[in-house]
Amino acid sequence: MEQLQGEGRFNRRAILVAEAQRRILEGLEAGKVEVVPLAQARGRLLGKRLTATCDWPPFVRSGLDGYAVRSIDTVGAAPDAPVTLEVIGHIAAGEVANEAIRPGTAMRIMTGAAVPEGADAVIMLEQTQEASEGEHHLVKLKRDAGAGQNATPIGVEYKAGSVVAEAGTVLRSGHIALLATFGYAEVPVYAKPKVAILPTGLELLPVHAPLRPGQIRDSNSGMLVALIEEAGGIPLLHPRLCDDPQMVMQAITEASEEADIILTTGGVSVGDYDVMAAIMRDIRARSGGYKADEANLSRTGQAGNEQEPTQITDREGNVLLFDKVAMRPGSPTSAALMNGKLLLALSGNPAACFVGFELFGRPAMKRLQGTERIASLPRQTTARLKSGFDKGSPHERFVRTRLYVEEAQQFADPLAFNKSSMMASLPESDGLIRIPAGPCGAEAGALVDVIVLN
Ligand SMILES: Nc1nc2c(c(=O)[nH]1)N[C@H]1C(S)=C(S)[C@@H](COP(=O)(O)OP(=O)(O)OC[C@H]3O[C@@H](n4cnc5c(N)ncnc54)[C@H](O)[C@@H]3O)O[C@H]1N2
Ligand code: MOO
């Protein structure tokens, strides 16, 4: 096997996580919008602002089963001094009265029915008693009613034309109810991003294969399929690639014809067969390397001792966004734009692959589904560290943790098996504690930022 690493193997400069996220999100625009039946819209991101197609409620609506009355006719009604009105009609939900309430009259009305003209209140059945006088139906009211009582006015919830949901909103069950109400049988939503997964590494066996000496089953691919589906995307899984840069480049090019994002796993570090590192280095070499931005460090002005080289564009228009990030796990994570598509080269180490997806892959998928750039970033909370994490690091560290609440305080309890190469903590992870770069980690009881995982 030809060794891939030559000049420049170690010459990679870490940028801060926030800058790496900025570069990815700056490189992406919201994707295509498609129309789906309302029944399939839950969980999708709305493709355009939708407004109320009428006032809601569209008629004065009875809040309960009772009698529609003129409140003025009920003044003084009490159990020992009932007011008697003539019942001149009966209105079920879905019906409309064919006459108005006149002084001294009432109509029996059901919950959700349109309150007739002339009435301004509804008295519940329990506070009334039926009576009759000859041919006449009467009702005795044992309570008075204030104007507007149990009669919901037209348009209290929505005026026609007012906003029901903005573009980019994640449609929840409540939105489905509103959109049904306003007659949106079909809903414009952002297309699900298609995300190609290209695993690299000759040591990888398919999941069904028996283990062979020195080899392992490909676990990153299945994990990424699950993460992509969870993030609302369509995973396009490619068979395992060998460490040949031409073949991997060809696979990336082919994948980019269909996919919106290409994820590779493995081969991003400094090893002899690290094919993605070689591909990224190629873009860098073709564009004259870092020299161009030597004079232009840290455009972001962020604190931190990492240098912030600007992104690099080669002659084919491929943009190397970064080839190292000041983070652990996953520092060799790299990203480029190829034909306008995001190529995110995730580490092969399972936990680094997971963290890289959460920090960069999921935000990119959100952005493609119409989420604003800032809102596409991972959701953060704060928590008290349950136990100390005393390992310092030159890079910010993302520690897999359980989150729980005790006496109104949220705690983060770091999980065992937190190394980049380890998987045992992944299923239990509720969040990623952000331990700032520094010599001594963080002490028990310290307030820490935590990225919340889905
Ligand atoms: N001399 C150095 N060695 C390493 C460095 C370094 O700076 N200097 N960085 C380390 C760090 S940090 C990381 S993270 C890893 C990155 O590794 P790669 O992205 O190059 O991944 P591979 O070399 O292909 O594999 C690493 C590891 O992960 C396993 N792997 C790969 N793909 C899969 C998969 N699809 N499913 C499950 N497991 C997978 C692979 O077998 C290896 O065990 O590099 C460090 N080294
Ligand atoms: O950056 Mo790596 O994932 O620590 O082993």
Ligand SMILES: [Mg+2]
């Ligand atoms: Mg490697």
